[in-house]
Amino acid sequence: MVDWIAEYLESIEGRALFPKGADPRAIEALFDEELPRGETPLAELFGELDRKLVPNSCHVNHPGYFGFITPTPTPAGMLGDLLASALNQNIGAWSIGPGAVALERRVVRWLCELAGYGPQAGGHLTSGGMMANFTGLKLARDAMSGDRAQNTGVSGRFVVYGSEERHVSVDKGVDAIGFGRQGYRALPTDDDFAVRLDALEEAIATDRKVGMQPVAIVGMAGTTNTGALDDLQALRRIADREKLWLHVDAAYGGGMLLSGRWPGLLKGIETADSITIDPHKWFYAPLDAGAVLVRDGAQLTRSFGMEPAYLKDDMDASGERFQFFVHSFEQSRRFRGLKVWLSFKRYGAVQIGRWIDGNIEQARALYELAVASKRLVPAARPRLSAVCLRFEDPRLPRDREERLHALVARRLEDAGEYWITTTRLKGRHVFRINPVNFRTRLEHMQGLLEAILRECDRALAEGF
Numbered sequence: 001m002v003d004w005i006a007e008y009l010e011s012i013e014g015r016a017l018f019p020k021g022a023d024p025r026a027i028e029a030l031f032d033e034e035l036p037r038g039e040t041p042l043a044e045l046f047g048e049l050d051r052k053l054v055p056n057s058c059h060v061n062h063p064g065y066f067g068f069i070t071p072t073p074t075p076a077g078m079l080g081d082l083l084a085s086a087l088n089q090n091i092g093a094w095s096i097g098p099g100a101v102a103l104e105r106r107v108v109r110w111l112c113e114l115a116g117y118g119p120q121a122g123g124h125l126t127s128g129g130m131m132a133n134f135t136g137l138k139l140a141r142d143a144m145s146g147d148r149a150q151n152t153g154v155s156g157r158f159v160v161y162g163s164e165e166r167h168v169s170v171d172k173g174v175d176a177i178g179f180g181r182q183g184y185r186a187l188p189t190d191d192d193f194a195v196r197l198d199a200l201e202e203a204i205a206t207d208r209k210v211g212m213q214p215v216a217i218v219g220m221a222g223t224t225n226t227g228a229l230d231d232l233q234a235l236r237r238i239a240d241r242e243k244l245w246l247h248v249d250a251a252y253g254g255g256m257l258l259s260g261r262w263p264g265l266l267k268g269i270e271t272a273d274s275i276t277i278d279p280h281k282w283f284y285a286p287l288d289a290g291a292v293l294v295r296d297g298a299q300l301t302r303s304f305g306m307e308p309a310y311l312k313d314d315m316d317a318s319g320e321r322f323q324f325f326v327h328s329f330e331q332s333r334r335f336r337g338l339k340v341w342l343s344f345k346r347y348g349a350v351q352i353g354r355w356i357d358g359n360i361e362q363a364r365a366l367y368e369l370a371v372a373s374k375r376l377v378p379a380a381r382p383r384l385s386a387v388c389l390r391f392e393d394p395r396l397p398r399d400r401e402e403r404l405h406a407l408v409a410r411r412l413e414d415a416g417e418y419w420i421t422t423t424r425l426k427g428r429h430v431f432r433i434n435p436v437n438f439r440t441r442l443e444h445m446q447g448l449l450e451a452i453l454r455e456c457d458r459a460l461a462e463g464f
Contacts, residue, residue: 001046002082004046004050005078008054008061009061009075012059012061012062012063012439013062013063013064013439015059015062015416016059016416017058017059017062017064017065017413017416017417017418017419018058018059018413018414018416018419019055019056019057020414020415020416021414022056022413027056030052030056031052058419060072060073060437061073061437061439062419062437062439063437063439063440063441063444064417064418064419064440064444064447064448065418065419065437066418066419066420066433066434066435066437066440066448067419067420067421067434068421068434069224069251069252069278069281069282069434069436070280070281070287070436071280071281071282071284071436071437071438072284072437072438072439073280073284073285073286073287073339074284074285074286074343074346074347074438076339076342076343076345076346076347077284077285077286077339077340077342077343078286078339079339079342080286080338080339080340080341080342080343081286081338081339083338084334084335084336084338084339087100087335088335089335090332090333090335091104091324091333091335091337092323092324092325092330092331092332092333093323093324093325093331094321094322094323095321097335098321100335100337100338101322101324103337103338103341104124104125104324104335104336104337104338104341105322106337106341107125107337107340107341107344108122108123108124108125108291108293108337110344111123111277111279111291111293112293114254114257114258114349115250115254115257115269115270115272115275115277115293116269116270117270117293117295118295120295120296120297120298121293121294121295121296121297122293122294122296122297122298122300122327123291123292123293123294123297123300124291124292124300124324124327124328124333125279125289125290125291125333125336125337125340126290126291126292126330127288127290128251128278128280128287128288128289128290129167129169129249129251129276129278129281129290130169130172130173130290131290131292131329132251132276132277132278132290132291132292133167133169133170133173133218133247133249133251133276133292134169134172134173134176134177135274135292135328135329136173136247136274136275136276136292136294137160137170137173137174137176137177137216137218137247138150138173138176138177138303138329139245139247139273139274139294139299139300139303140160140215140216140245140247140273140274141154141158141177141178141179141215141216142299142302142303143245143273143299143302143303144215144216144243144244144245147302147303149178150302150303153178154177154178154179156213157183157211157212157213158179158183158212158213158214158215159179159183159184159185159207159212159213159214159215160174160179160183160184160185160215160216160217160218161184161185161187161200161203161204161214161216161217161218161244162184162185162186162187162195162217162218162219162220163186163187163189163193163194163195163218163220163223163228163230164186164187164188164189164195165189165193165195165220165223165224165225165226165228166184166186166218166220166223166249167223167224167249167251169249170184170218170249171184179215185203185207187199187200187203189228191380192228192380192381192383193223193225193226193228193379193380193425194220194228194229194230194231195219195220195230195235197231197234197235197238200217200235200238201238204238204242214242214244215244215245216244216245216246216247217235217238217239217244217245217246217247218247218248218249219232219235219246219247219248219249219272220248220249220253221248221249221250221252221253221254221256221266221269222249222250222251222252222253222254222256222384223252223386224252224386225386225388225423225425225432226379226380226382226386226388226425227252227253227363227382227383227384227385227386227434228380228383229253229265229266229383229384231268232248232266232267232268232269232271232272233267233268233271235268236268236271236272239273245273245274246271246272246273246274247272247273247274247275247276248269248272248274248275248276249276250266250269250275250276250277251276251277251278251281251290252278252281252282252384252386253265253266253282253384254266254275254276254277254278254281254282254283255281255282255283255356255436256282256356256384257269257277258283258349258352258353258356259353259356259357259360260350260353260354260357261357261360262357262360265383271295272295273294273295273296274292274293274294274295275292275293275294276290276291276292276293277290277291277293278290278291279291279340279343281436282356282359282385282436283340283343283352284343284352284355284438285339285340285343286339288334288336289336289337289339289340297327300327300328301326301327304326304327304328304329305326305327306326307323307326355438356385358438358440359385359435359436359437359438359440360382360384360385361442362385362435362440362441362442362444362445363382363384363385363386363387363433363434363435364381364382365442365445366387366389366433366445366448366449367381367382367387369445369446369449370387370389370449373449373453375391375392375393375453375456376389376390376391376392376431376449376452376453377389377390377391377392379425379428379430385434385435385436386432386433386434387432387433387434388423388425388430388431388432388433389430389431389433389452390405390428390429390430390431391404391405391408391431391452391453391456393456393460395460396460400464401428401429402422402424402429403464404456404459404460404464405422405429405430405431406422406429407455407459407464408431408452408455408456408459409421409422409431411455411458411459412451412452412455415451417447417451418444418447418448418451420432420433420448420452431452433448
């Protein structure tokens, strides 16, 4: 299998990025069978996967993959996942993985230092931004209630504020901590898709007048759609004045902490009370590896600190055996830190930063090509590596924009050379292109632009 993976990566650009004409029912049928009762040789099973699974995969390792923020993983990270599965350390409790706990705590320390946090900070790895944002919001709820809510529950009308361009995990987190989805104020954004500070201040004042209790602000350090960056320093000032928790969602944009060409783009992130960062995004680690970082690590213990008798480590008389389950939500925890540790150790922060800067250069090159074409209109100049482009043509009625953009994205998918998505920004449909791939080259930007325009013209000629 290791040999197969090596050959797969070597030949990835020659593969179709996505299965042409992918039919969900046909793919389901490939695996439609009863629970096996007997044995099958591994070699035979691997052949079956080679026939059924691999051809029906979305190959994120392909340099033309520009879709969701699922980067191509580093080979060292892949090996880390393999070793983690072999060792099968459950790092929820120290006694089931002493070395693994120490290694993962070091990875968290590295991330805290990158974010500008001091030695009192803490955190842990999660399955991704969804769980990290949920954790950050729970910490906010607990801390802002004087650490009562985790014991007595929620009693009141609480509100969380943030951008209309937030990730859906924020809405789900606000729901999960008991505020209800209506407890999130989705505030309008400016022309760069950053949250409008005047709208934030107005919303807080209005809510206070009607008896609502503001609890937290969620700042965006790289929105999913456009990579927009909120003014984190201004959000900190408002949070301090209003006595609110500031959580920063840097699941995507956190990679900028490694940038050599654009340092300081996330200025103010070090003042956040909690931060979401996903190493499985722009740090190029394999799924899954998110992280929540907390400026005051003791808040994790105050929010989650429970130690039932069946988990108490009676051999830890000195209290030096760190128990992740006491400081987080999960008890059973996959050894996620190994693949992140191996990637940092193998390639170094400088090289990973160069890959990130390369993706930004690619996005900006595509932006310039689109402007020069006079047919693809950028939604905003990219600050990170996400580019949103809207096709405009006198022959295209506005009420058919969505259909054309979706059709072109599907045809690119079927062609197997590029994979992009579509989204909606301020009511207009756009192509969303997001290079987060160290195999991508500048030439792919030119090829993608030509492919988009070709398919747009084809659709218009056919009357789509």
